[in-house]
Amino acid sequence: MSNVTHDIVGKLWNLCNLLKDDGVTYHQYVTELTYLLFLKMAKETETESQLPSGYRWDDLETQPAPLRLDFYKRLLLELGIRGSRLVKEIFANASSFIKKPTTLSTLVTEIDKLDWFSARQEGLGDLYEGLLEKNANEKKSGAGQYFTPRPLIDSMVAVMKPTLADVIQDPAAGTGGFLIAANRYLREHGNPDAWTEAQQRKYRRGTFYGMEHVQDTHRLALMNLMLHGLESNSEEAGIRYGDTLSPDGEALPEATLILTNPPFGTKKGGGLPTRTDFTFSTSNKQFCFVQHIYRGLKAGGRAAVVLPDNVLFEGNVGKSIRADLMDKCNLHTILRLPTGIFYAQGVKTNVLFFTRGQTDKGNTQEVWVYDLRANMPQFGKRTVLTREHFKEFEDAFGSDPLGQPSSLKRRNDTGETGRFRKFTREWIAERGDSLDISWLKDDSSESSDELPEPAVLARLAMAELEGAFEDLRGILTELGEEVEEVGA
Numbered sequence: 001m002s003n004v005t006h007d008i009v010g011k012l013w014n015l016c017n018l019l020k021d022d023g024v025t026y027h028q029y030v031t032e033l034t035y036l037l038f039l040k041m042a043k044e045t046e047t048e049s050q051l052p053s054g055y056r057w058d059d060l061e062t063q064p065a066p067l068r069l070d071f072y073k074r075l076l077l078e079l080g081i082r083g084s085r086l087v088k089e090i091f092a093n094a095s096s097f098i099k100k101p102t103t104l105s106t107l108v109t110e111i112d113k114l115d116w117f118s119a120r121q122e123g124l125g126d127l128y129e130g131l132l133e134k135n136a137n138e139k140k141s142g143a144g145q146y147f148t149p150r151p152l153i154d155s156m157v158a159v160m161k162p163t164l165a166d167v168i169q170d171p172a173a174g175t176g177g178f179l180i181a182a183n184r185y186l187r188e189h190g191n192p193d194a195w196t197e198a199q200q201r202k203y204r205r206g207t208f209y210g211m212e213h214v215q216d217t218h219r220l221a222l223m224n225l226m227l228h229g230l231e232s233n234s235e236e237a238g239i240r241y242g243d244t245l246s247p248d249g250e251a252l253p254e255a256t257l258i259l260t261n262p263p264f265g266t267k268k269g270g271g272l273p274t275r276t277d278f279t280f281s282t283s284n285k286q287f288c289f290v291q292h293i294y295r296g297l298k299a300g301g302r303a304a305v306v307l308p309d310n311v312l313f314e315g316n317v318g319k320s321i322r323a324d325l326m327d328k329c330n331l332h333t334i335l336r337l338p339t340g341i342f343y344a345q346g347v348k349t350n351v352l353f354f355t356r357g358q359t360d361k362g363n364t365q366e367v368w369v370y371d372l373r374a375n376m377p378q379f380g381k382r383t384v385l386t387r388e389h390f391k392e393f394e395d396a397f398g399s400d401p402l403g404q405p406s407s408l409k410r411r412n413d414t415g416e417t418g419r420f421r422k423f424t425r426e427w428i429a430e431r432g433d434s435l436d437i438s439w440l441k442d443d444s445s446e447s448s449d450e451l452p453e454p455a456v457l458a459r460l461a462m463a464e465l466e467g468a469f470e471d472l473r474g475i476l477t478e479l480g481e482e483v484e485e486v487g488a
Contacts, residue, residue: 002126004118009130015110018103028097030135031216034223035076036111038090041124041227044116050084061108068108069101086226089241090219125180125228132175132220148177148261148306149341155390156304156351157181161401162257164190164199166207169255171244171262171292173210176221178259179239180228183208204231209252210239245273245288254298261306262289264347279324282317286310290321294329297356302401303329306337309348313436322433326364326425329354332403334435335393336371340379348373355402364425367435368411370396371419374440396420416440 016029024032039057042048048056055075063071079091098104119127129150136147162168162182170178186207195203208230212218218241225232225239232238242248263285272283278291286307293303311318312334325331333353342349357363370393377383396419400407413422416439423437 004115004121005123005126005130008114008119008127009134011110011114012131013134015107018106019098022097022099022103024097026135027216030131030220032097033107033131034220035091035094035096036107037128038087038223040111040116044120045124050087052078052082055079055082061112065105066101069096069098069104072096072098072104086222086232089232090222092219092241093215094219125224128224128227129177129180132224147174149385150177150181151385151387151390152306152337152341152351153177153181153259154387155394156259157185159353159394159397159401160257160259160302160304161189162186164195164203164207166257167253167255167298168208168257168259169252169296170210170239170258170260171249171252171296172260172289173212173221173239174217174261176210176224176230176239178261179208179210179230180224182257182259183228183230205236208237209255211242211244211249211252212239213241213243213248215241244292245275245285247274247276249275249292250277252296254301255296256298256301258293258297258301258303258305260289260293260303262286264308280317280321282321284314284318287314287318287321290325294325294354294356297329299356299358300402302355302403303353305352306349307352309350309436312350313434315432319433322435325354326428326433328360328363329356330363330365330403331367331435332364332408333397334367334369334437336369336373336438338373338376338379338385338389341385353397353403355404365405366408366425367423367428367437368408369421369423369437371438371440374419374438374442392419 012033015033016024016026019029019032039051039060042051043057055078060068060072060075073096076091076094076096079087080094081088083091096104098107132147133150157178162185164186166186168179168182170176173179192203208225210221212221218239221239222232230238240248240252244252272281273288275288275292277295278288280287280291282288290305290307290311293305297303312322331352331354335351335353337349337351339348355363372389372393376389379385396411398407398410408422411422412420414420419440421437421439428435428437
């Protein structure tokens with residue numbers, strides 16, 4: 001992020017203090033700001049034709065201060081039903097959280113005063129990304145649960161090497177970070193000026209697909225894609241509003257590359273997904289998404305997926321899903337991530353890299369594990385995660401995004417004192433198909449000021465208990481016992 005962009009992001013974020021005094025939360029603030037920024041950016045980029053006449057930035061700005069808030073609320077309703085297709089999606093069911101006319105007037109004035117010429121020169125997409133990152137880093141906003149750190153995204157994209165030939169999908173799209181990073185990589189490592197008309201059409205309408213089921217997050221994603229020059233069309237490419245664990249997810253096209261960080265926890269309400277094509281029934285969101293991902297890959301397609309530790313070791317249905325994954329795909333690499341890189345300090349995560357096989361049996365022969373967790377700094381505001389922290393992993397991973405046997409032979413097993421080791425499929429089977437593999441003694445310890453907040457610890461404990469209950473139900477079912485749902 002340039003100094004100019006950083007400065008503008010800082011000024012925009014400082015305005016949230018104004019809204020906090022009006023009872024607006026951090027997440028509501030970003031949503032509110034998205035509405036206003038869209039109006040302002042449409043003017044700055046001369047794309048106001050997508051907005052109905054009479055409901056544009058200048059119309060808002062010229063309203064008498066006492067009447068501006070009422071006009072703004074009416075404007076939001078109008079844009080949800082009268083704008084272009086994209087505008088109607090961004091402003092669908094939009095409403096304002098602002099209560100005081102003076103608050104809105106101050107926001108309009110301050111946004112208008114920003115250095116928009118420099119912002120356009122630097123890239124409006126970078127500005128918006130910076131704002132989303134600010135929100136994610138604010139623990140009280142809760143946004144860190146859907147915001148994957150950009151250095152991690154960029155590292156995953158770099159080793160997966162997207163191409164114009166790919167159909168790229170993120171079934172838990174959040175604000176669109178993976179798709180935007182994949183687009184950036186594709187353009188930087190290709191020659192867009194030399195693309196044929198057919199290639200341009202494929203790029204615009206048949207390359208990037210995603211799904212997000214939280215409407216406020218979905219509108220942030222649409223805004224993000226638009227500012228990065230990506231189209232979003234619910235009937236073609238782009239990020240769709242829907243639930244991947246419902247029949248909505250079945251409608252996503254098969255992909256050659258999936259990059260994603262699925263939500264943690266159980267399905268809302270503890271219910272089962274409504275998908276009809278899952279082999280294994282579970283309320284655990286991560287296991288459901290894992291099934292979607294390896295089922296949604298074309299033969300030879302590849303995936304990089306962020307998953308919490310419990311996915312690596314939970315028994316019963318978890319064990320069955322891991323075995324099925326290793327049968328249908330070549331699970332060639334696991335990256336054990338440092339703690340503290342998400343807002344919830346206690347959540348331990350990994351990235352699984354795998355390639356869908358040409359057949360459905362015996363595709364995983366060996367799994368390489370890179371431990372970037374043991375003896376690493378506690379990341380947070382004091383120690384910031386950067387791309388440099390992933391450099392040694394990327395070098396060890398190598399240049400083959402598919403993890404083919406010929407490229408795995410060139411990897412170097414660093415032994416018990418190193419970070420990168422190889423484990424055979426037979427060895428993994430002997431330990432109950434657990435992929436929770438560690439060998440390095442971790443000499444670091446969490447300081448008291450870096451411990452998870454009580455609410456985070458409670459959620460982690462609940463997730464563990466839910467997993468244990470599911471294991472027990474599985475055992476009873478295997479014994480032929482009838483299992484009653486708790487609270488039924």
